[in-house]
Amino acid sequence: MISVDAFDLKILTALQDDGRLTNQELAELAGLSASQCSRRRMRLEQEKVISGYHADLSSEALGFGVIAFIQVGLATHSPDNSKRFRALVNRIDEIQEAYSLTGDADYVLKAVLRDLKGLSNLVNDVLMPHQSVAHVRSSIVLDRLKESAKLPLRDLKAG
Amino acid sequence: MISVDAFDLKILTALQDDGRLTNQELAELAGLSASQCSRRRMRLEQEKVISGYHADLSSEALGFGVIAFIQVGLATHSPDNSKRFRALVNRIDEIQEAYSLTGDADYVLKAVLRDLKGLSNLVNDVLMPHQSVAHVRSSIVLDRLKESAKLPLRDLKAG
DNA sequence: ATCCCGTTTGCACGCTCCTTGCGCGTCCGA
DNA sequence: TCGGACGCGCAAGGAGCGTGCAAACGGGAT
Incomplete structure (x- = not known):
């Protein structure tokens, strides 16, 4: 099992x-030596607790003016159809996030686009016509209150 | 105006x-010298094209088993009320993303939680009772097909 | 208490990588 | 044609990295 102590946290x-914190900066923040931070960081990367940077x-x-959430209902719920849809989603770079959900829609997609024409193109020319x-x-997103991918580690127990 | 050429891209x-690419690795990928990559990277950071790492x-x-999308309707749409809601959202670490949207709901939140109890707590004890x-x-998210924050730079023109 | 052994730590050192100064080539406007 | 501004690579001094090593720590068994 993966174990994460207070220093790791x-x-x-x-x-x-x-x-991009250096091991030395990390050392100060964690109250450890730089070499130790290096070792721990390497372990956390190997164990995939840190999945990337x-x-x-x-x-x-960079001129991306439109963010949109797109709810999608599938034609059928056969495994083949899901697979086709997933493949579609995967090859569209404008789709940043994609989830299957409980509730009304089968899937929710979050897409980033240059303008409304881009959204129209994605929805009407790519998604809608797909089998x-x-x-x-x-x-369409009107305002971004918050946008990060940080996990709430604050109250995590060592173990 | 911010200008981004093919090398920057x-x-x-x-x-x-x-x-965490080093400037030397960057240099190989971009077909440039390491020093030049260092300089360009610094410029892109200063101009906030790169907003962080x-x-x-x-x-x-790390034991976060539940991701949920939460649609929220506000009690009133007065500026004061929006402000209160935004302040609430900001101090809840479990909420990673928050947007105001066109369509049915006023806001959509994306939250990461340890378990369903955590979700219940957030929804019933924190959000619902708030004025x-x-x-x-x-x-609730059943499956993550894709989850990144990468912008589709592929077809970006230099300028 | 004492010993033992596995783990974790800080330090030292050789090596890589970063960044700044410098001189060169190129492009553009006068 | 000339001159300035710009962007480039190179080189060097300094910062940061990670491995080896020995000491400190901690838990179990005797």
């Missing part, structure tokens, strides 16, 4: 905030 | 995939 919390890019600066899809409904 | 694409942690490994909130509806 400090390291994880810090790296979640700033993924990514730069966060500004969608505004696996029965019905599509999209909502 | 290669750098951004690479860092979006692996945020983050480690991606495994929610499974700003009129109505709440939650959907």
Whole structure:
């Protein structure tokens, strides 16, 4: 089993905030030596507790003006059809997140697009015509209150 | 205006995939010298095209078993009430993403929780009783097809 | 208490990587 | 044609990395 103690938690919390922290900076924050942080970080990476590091890019600066949530209902719920839909989702880069959900819709997608034309194109020309899809409904994001992928580690117990 | 050329795009694409790439690795990928990559990276950080770097942690490994989307309708749409709701959302770490949307609900929240008890607690003990909130509806994520924050830079033109 | 053994730690050292200064080539406007 | 601005690679000094090593720690068994 993966075990994560209080030092690991400090390291994880810090790296979640700033993924380019040096081991020395990490050492100060965690109250450990740099070499030890290096070793722990390596272990956490190997055990896939840390699954990767990514730069966060500004969608505004790069001209992505539209974010949308798209609810999708499948035509049939056969395994083949699901598979087709998943393959479709996977090859569309504009779709950042995709989940199957309890409730009304089968799937929810979050897409980032340059403009409304891009959204229209995605919905009307790509998703709607696909054989696996029965019905599509999209909502446009008006305002982003919060957008991160940080886990709430604050109250995690060592173990 | 921010200008991003083909080299910058290669750098951004690479860092979006692996945020801990060294300047030397970047140099190979972009066909540039390491020093130049360092300079460009610094510029992109200063101009906030790169807004930060983050480690991606495994929610499974750390015991977060439940992801939920929560649709929220506000009691009234006064500025004060929105402000109260935003403040609430901001101080709840379990809420990773929060958006105001076109369509039925006023807001959609994405929350990560340890278990269903955690979700119940969030919905019934925190959101529902809050004065700003009129109505709440939650959907639990059954399967994650895709989960990233990568922008589709592929077809971006230099400029 | 005492011993033993596995684990974790800090330190030292050799090596890689980062960043800044510098000189060179290129492009564009005067 | 000339001059300035810009972007480039190179080199060097300094920072950061990770492995080896010995000491400190902790838990169990005697």
